[in-house]
Amino acid sequence: MPQLKSPAELNELRKGLELGTSPDKPCIILCSGSACHATGSNAVAAAIEEELTRQDLRDTVDVRRTGCHGFCEQGPIIVIRPEDICYLQIQPEDVAEILSETIVQKKVVERLLCTDPELEQRIVHESEIPFYKYQKRLVLGSNGRISPESIDDYLAIGGYSALVKALSEMTPEAVVDEIKKSNLRGRGGGGFPAGRKWEGTRDAPGDTKYVIVNADEGDPGAYMDRSLLEGNPHSILEGLAIGAFAIGSNEGYIYVRQEYPLAVKNVTLAIKRAEEYGLLGENILGTGFDFRVKVHKGAGAFVCGESTALMTALEGRVGEPRPKYIRSNVRGLWNCPTVLNNVETWANVPLIINEGADWFTQIGTEGSKGTKIFSLVGKIQNTGLVEVPMGMPLRDIIFKIGGGIPGGRKFKAVQTGGPSGGCLPEELLDLEVGFDELTKVGSMMGSGGMIVMDEDTCMVDVARYFIDFLTEESCGKCVPCREGLRQMHKILTNICEGRGKQGDLEELEELSEVLSEASLCGLGQSAPNPFLSTLRYFREEYEAHITQKHCTALSCKGLISYWIDPEKCKGCLICMRKCPGEAVVGGKKQIHVIDQEKCDTCGVCMEVCPDRFGAVKKISGEPVPDAIPEAERMIGTGAGQ
Ligand SMILES: Cc1cc2nc3c(=O)[nH]c(=O)nc-3n(C[C@H](O)[C@H](O)[C@H](O)COP(=O)(O)O)c2cc1C
Numbered sequence: 001m002p003q004l005k006s007p008a009e010l011n012e013l014r015k016g017l018e019l020g021t022s023p024d025k026p027c028i029i030l031c032s033g034s035a036c037h038a039t040g041s042n043a044v045a046a047a048i049e050e051e052l053t054r055q056d057l058r059d060t061v062d063v064r065r066t067g068c069h070g071f072c073e074q075g076p077i078i079v080i081r082p083e084d085i086c087y088l089q090i091q092p093e094d095v096a097e098i099l100s101e102t103i104v105q106k107k108v109v110e111r112l113l114c115t116d117p118e119l120e121q122r123i124v125h126e127s128e129i130p131f132y133k134y135q136k137r138l139v140l141g142s143n144g145r146i147s148p149e150s151i152d153d154y155l156a157i158g159g160y161s162a163l164v165k166a167l168s169e170m171t172p173e174a175v176v177d178e179i180k181k182s183n184l185r186g187r188g189g190g191g192f193p194a195g196r197k198w199e200g201t202r203d204a205p206g207d208t209k210y211v212i213v214n215a216d217e218g219d220p221g222a223y224m225d226r227s228l229l230e231g232n233p234h235s236i237l238e239g240l241a242i243g244a245f246a247i248g249s250n251e252g253y254i255y256v257r258q259e260y261p262l263a264v265k266n267v268t269l270a271i272k273r274a275e276e277y278g279l280l281g282e283n284i285l286g287t288g289f290d291f292r293v294k295v296h297k298g299a300g301a302f303v304c305g306e307s308t309a310l311m312t313a314l315e316g317r318v319g320e321p322r323p324k325y326i327r328s329n330v331r332g333l334w335n336c337p338t339v340l341n342n343v344e345t346w347a348n349v350p351l352i353i354n355e356g357a358d359w360f361t362q363i364g365t366e367g368s369k370g371t372k373i374f375s376l377v378g379k380i381q382n383t384g385l386v387e388v389p390m391g392m393p394l395r396d397i398i399f400k401i402g403g404g405i406p407g408g409r410k411f412k413a414v415q416t417g418g419p420s421g422g423c424l425p426e427e428l429l430d431l432e433v434g435f436d437e438l439t440k441v442g443s444m445m446g447s448g449g450m451i452v453m454d455e456d457t458c459m460v461d462v463a464r465y466f467i468d469f470l471t472e473e474s475c476g477k478c479v480p481c482r483e484g485l486r487q488m489h490k491i492l493t494n495i496c497e498g499r500g501k502q503g504d505l506e507e508l509e510e511l512s513e514v515l516s517e518a519s520l521c522g523l524g525q526s527a528p529n530p531f532l533s534t535l536r537y538f539r540e541e542y543e544a545h546i547t548q549k550h551c552t553a554l555s556c557k558g559l560i561s562y563w564i565d566p567e568k569c570k571g572c573l574i575c576m577r578k579c580p581g582e583a584v585v586g587g588k589k590q591i592h593v594i595d596q597e598k599c600d601t602c603g604v605c606m607e608v609c610p611d612r613f614g615a616v617k618k619i620s621g622e623p624v625p626d627a628i629p630e631a632e633r634m635i636g637t638g639a640g641q
Contacts, residue, residue: 004278006286007164010155017156019145026061026103029079029144033068033227034262035384036075040091041065044076047092051099061103064153067143067231067266070385071131074114079126079144086126087112117381117403131382134400136363138371139347140224140387143231148266151273154234160279162350166242167287170353175246176202179349181357183369188214188225188305188342188447189522191368191435194349197339201247201329204337209249211240212314212333212340215256215263216298216305219418220469222449224373224385225343229256229263232347233270239349241280241291247339250290255310258297268295302419302473306521307332307340309475320477321521342447344373364390368434372448374416376402379409379454388433395429398452409454412553413537417446419466419473420526422533423459442533444526458555459538460545464492466530474523481524484515488531497558500546505535550621557601560620564605566591566628568615571635575605575616591633596624 004010028048032041045065052058069077074088080102087098087109094112101107113122114129123129126144146153154160166175180195201209213236217225229236240252256263271293274280282290296314303309304319311333313319332338348370352360361369368390374397376386381403388397394414398404405411413423416433422443424431431437435445453462471485488511491504512528519525535542544550551559564575564584569591576584576592583599586592592615594605606616 002277004285007168010160010164010277010279010285014155014158014161017152019153019156026083027081028061028063028098028103029081030063030065031067031069031075031077031079031144032065033072033075033143033230034223035068035072036077037262039075039089041076043092044078044090044095047095048099051095055096055099055104057099057103061099064147066146067148068227068385069144070135070137070140070227070387071129071382072385073381073383084125084127086114086124086129088114130403131384131386131401134392134396135387136371136389137387138351138363139228139235139344140231140373140385142235143227146232148231148233149269151234151270151277151279154232158354159234159350160238162353163238163241163245163279164285166245166353167285167289172202172246172248175242175353178357179246179352182352182360183357183367184345184348184352184360185368185435186342187344187348187372187445189444191445194341194345197329197341198243198247200327201249201337201339204330206337208251208334208336209247210333210336210338211244211247211249211252212310212338213240213252213254213256213343213346214305214307214310214340215254215260215343216302216310217257217260217343217447218300218302218305218473219447219449221377221451222375222418222447224375224448226260226263227385228343228347228373229254229260229267231266233263233267234274235347235350236267236343237270237274237280237293239346240293241284242349242353243339243341243346244291245289247337249339250292252291252293253314253333254293254295255298255304255314256295257300257304259300264295264297271295301475302469303475303521303523306523308521310340311338318475320475321523323520344448365432365434365437367436368445372433372445374448374450376450376452378415378451379405379457380452381406390434391432393430393432394424397433397450398429402452405452405454407454409456411452412455412457413453413459413462413534415443415451415453415462415466415530416449417444417529418449419469420444420523420529421446421449422529423453423462423537424533425537427537442529442536444529456553456555458496458551458553459534459541460492460551461496461553461556463531463534464489464496467492467527470523470527474527478518478520478524480515480518481520481527484511484519484524485527487511488515488528492531495542495545496551496556498545498549498556500542500549502546504546505542509535544621548621552620554618554620556620560601560618561596561624562594562599562601562603562605563617563619563624564592564594565615565617566633568613569635570613570615572610572613574608574610578604578608580604586633589635591628591635593627593633 185191571589
């Protein structure tokens with residue numbers, strides 16, 4: 001490895017690097033992010049190796065394994081460059097045909113292409129697939145081009161040029177000013193302006209200052225930070241080094257949860273390679289700037305994503321938050337001025353330094369500039385990671401990119417902002433996503449989790465679920481959060497299980513106020529959001545649960561009963577055999593009846609009842625009809641069979 005001694009040496013090295021896009025030598029790009037890994041990308045990679053030898057193509061084609069492309073629903077994904085041909089859900093058996101047809105004969109394998117659900121046409125090119133077409137992948141885009149293990153790949157796409165620019169053409173103050181001018185707001189939670197935070201640290205007294213990447217990412221369903229660290233670790237290191245230069249720091253940490261083994265592996269390797277090239281370490285590129293980075297594996301507690309708890313954990317103590325009488329950018333890690341930013345925030349920095357704040361501020365809304373990555377999950381056709389310009393309406397994200405709700409179900413709500421975010425109803429689908437826009441309607445941007453819910457989701461149960469998560473994850477240090485959440489969880493559980501009573505909602509509202517006013521950290525302060533937002537937009541569901549013991553979505557187990565419609569039952573025995581509680585009584589050609597005493601509402605009877613009969617029904621808020629007398633249950637003799 002060459003130890004680069006100057007920016008000129010780096011530029012020289014860069015000239016000799018190419019990213020396999022020559023038309024004479026096609027490149028097979030195989031997505032190998034965690035989701036594609038789970039759906040079998042290793043087996044596909046092995047099949048590619050085998051077929052390259054078998055078809056004698058080893059010298060004719062490049063193969064590159066990259067990080068996450070985002071379209072996780074359809075993995076494993078292969079893209080053939082330079083033509084940009086995209087194949088989805090690849091199995092090892094498909095590989096021989098891809099090589100012989102597409103690589104050798106330049107023909108497309110139709111059956112492996114994406115199908116446009118509206119036009120019912122096959123789509124050849126990745127950029128034309130609706131999931132990608134409406135995105136603006138500034139931060140995530142390189143994930144699909146480079147191998148995360150190769151620093152040369154990153155250099156070939158212009159990597160580390162922003163660091164060179166900062167170190168050789170800008171003063172630290174100018175870097176801070178550029179970030180301030182860009183109005184880059186933190187992508188990990190509150191949306192605090194990064195430039196102002198950096199300035200505070202730069203101006204704070206003290207010789208030792210730190211920079212930290214927050215890669216704790218504890219929100220259920222969110223995985224954008226993991227995918228960035230796995231797929232493009234150098235972009236985060238580059239941003240971090242620029243930040244360190246700007247604030248006067250020589251030491252940085254990446255706080256990443258240990259459940260992210262691939263992210264830990266790739267970022268650790270990236271640090272090693274950058275040190276070998278002289279892009280991290282002492283006297284970087286001969287500019288006199290020293291900067292070292294260490295990886296710290298967090299034990300995986302949600303509260304450790306909170307800035308002060310994270311720093312306490314980094315110091316080797318129990319990860320609990322501390323009061324913020326003085327901001328952590330002035331007194332943070334080991335009481336030294338510290339800049340903590342989210343993974344995606346850091347990844348935006350090289351782009352801003354390279355392209356300029358004026359370019360960045362052209363993207364987005366008045367108050368929210370640039371793009372935002374969301375992990376689009378839940379009841380959505382195209383689960384995956386999407387990056388959109390700030391200001392895109394929720395409707396476009398969910399329907400144009402996400403492909404809408406599967407199974408012909410109706411959209412009900414979308415939860416943004418992680419477990420302490422809010423649930424937004426259909427009326428707000430035209431809301432443009434942005435920090436202030438989301439806060440105004442009772443939700444928040446958070447780190448970018450976006451959970452879509454359909455008509456079968458009970459909003460009271462959703463609030464209970466998130467409050468349950470937060471109760472478990474509360475560190476217990478402050479009483480309002482520890483006890484308040486426990487109490488909220490108890491009341492919500494009672495409501496979901498049919499024990500709700502008048503006054504519960506008022507008590508929940510009072511508890512919410514205490515939690516947000518009196519909790520020590522953001523966990524408790526924002527914890528009432530799932531309750532408050534569901535109450536604001538779906539109050540009638542709470543009232544129906546409490547007064548009529550009726551769950552509108554027919555989802556709360558304690559409020560539903562299963563009943564077999566005697567008009568439709570064919571006495572086929574299937575539900576009787578499958579019921580784990582032996583609650584279905586009957587016999588062959590006899591109308592089946594559910595013994596309500598024994599039934600634990602698991603729903604297996606409904607799942608297994610053949611669609612053509614559709615005899616099992618769910619009911620809520622009304623009495624179960626009386627069972628027909630035993631003597632009339634023989635099919636053909638009673639109940640109109
Ligand atoms: C309970 C809790 C958990 C948090 N988890 C994360 C997290 O996983 N990742 C993150 O970047 N920020 C998280 N935050 C926000 C951080 O406290 C902090 O604001 C953020 O890392 C600052 O970076 P940013 O300005 O770039 O967003 C969390 C906050 C709270 C209250």
